[in-house]
Amino acid sequence: MDSFLEEIDINQYLPVAVDWATNLVLALLILLIGVWLAGKAYKAVVSVANRYDKLDDTLFKFFGSVAKYTVLAFVGIAVLNRFGVQTASIIALLGAAGLAVGLALQGTLSNLAAGVMLLIFRPYKVNDFIDTADQFGKVTEIDMFTTILQTFDNQQIVIPNSHIWGSKIVNHSHHAVRGVDMRFGIAYDESIDDAKAVILSVLQAHPHILSEPAPFVEVESLNNSSVDFLVRPFCDGAHYFDILYSVPEQVKKALDDANIEIPFPHRKVILVNESDT
Numbered sequence: 001m002d003s004f005l006e007e008i009d010i011n012q013y014l015p016v017a018v019d020w021a022t023n024l025v026l027a028l029l030i031l032l033i034g035v036w037l038a039g040k041a042y043k044a045v046v047s048v049a050n051r052y053d054k055l056d057d058t059l060f061k062f063f064g065s066v067a068k069y070t071v072l073a074f075v076g077i078a079v080l081n082r083f084g085v086q087t088a089s090i091i092a093l094l095g096a097a098g099l100a101v102g103l104a105l106q107g108t109l110s111n112l113a114a115g116v117m118l119l120i121f122r123p124y125k126v127n128d129f130i131d132t133a134d135q136f137g138k139v140t141e142i143d144m145f146t147t148i149l150q151t152f153d154n155q156q157i158v159i160p161n162s163h164i165w166g167s168k169i170v171n172h173s174h175h176a177v178r179g180v181d182m183r184f185g186i187a188y189d190e191s192i193d194d195a196k197a198v199i200l201s202v203l204q205a206h207p208h209i210l211s212e213p214a215p216f217v218e219v220e221s222l223n224n225s226s227v228d229f230l231v232r233p234f235c236d237g238a239h240y241f242d243i244l245y246s247v248p249e250q251v252k253k254a255l256d257d258a259n260i261e262i263p264f265p266h267r268k269v270i271l272v273n274e275s276d277t
Helices: 001-053 056-082 087-104 107-119 161-165 192-205 235-256
Strands: 129-134 135-142 148-149 155-160 169-171 177-179 182-185 216-222 226-233 234-236
Touching: 001 056, 056 107, 056 234, 107 135, 107 148, 107 161, 135 155, 148 161, 155 161, 177 235, 182 192, 182 235, 192 216, 192 235, 234 235
Parallel strands: none
Antiparallel strands: 129 135, 129 169, 135 148, 148 155, 177 234, 182 226, 216 226
16 A cells, blocks of 8 residues: 555656756756857857957957847746746846836946947047047047046046047047147248248258158238248157147247247337326
């Protein structure tokens, strides 16, 4: 009698145990294959950027992570489904949670979207000098949410990407050769030809100013008290700021040595003696 009862109990629970064991094995198999596929998906996306130098690694690493976790999400749903869990309600719950998180992180998501656009169109890259969002400096890092600049006085500026994408971007390092615009004025009594010759001599002696294209030195305007020259020497982009901050001093000294007057505002004061009136 006891052996009969034991046989009934075994026959009753054996199919359930086999079913659970089968589901467990299949779930583990799905999990292992899913993790392997997720890793392959990540590497496949990232390898696209490795094959082309113009594509940004950061952007494709992000896309690779999206592909990886998308595969893992489907794997998780498939594993739960093997154990009879109703995944439709879970998917709906995850969708609602995603919507709530998206609404709460609108600013962050806008930075993410701007970061993707910046990495796709690449208006600047690391080590470029840019002027954007009322900030100027050298780009030290670009990620999906922010761009980090280093200023000349060695400050670090972190700018949200949405502020950059929505504003004008001036990339001072985009072209290899740069023109450096400067303006100098001389008095009306001075010779324009002599002043031009002095300025050109300074430019020709500068070690970082290119002879081709030739420097541009011409009269730009006639102001109330001065004749103003537009001076535009050309240089390699790396020497732009050296030219910008060294040439004005050299031109001033050269004009002084040539006794060419640089005008400045004068105020004429007339004193009247009341006893004479």
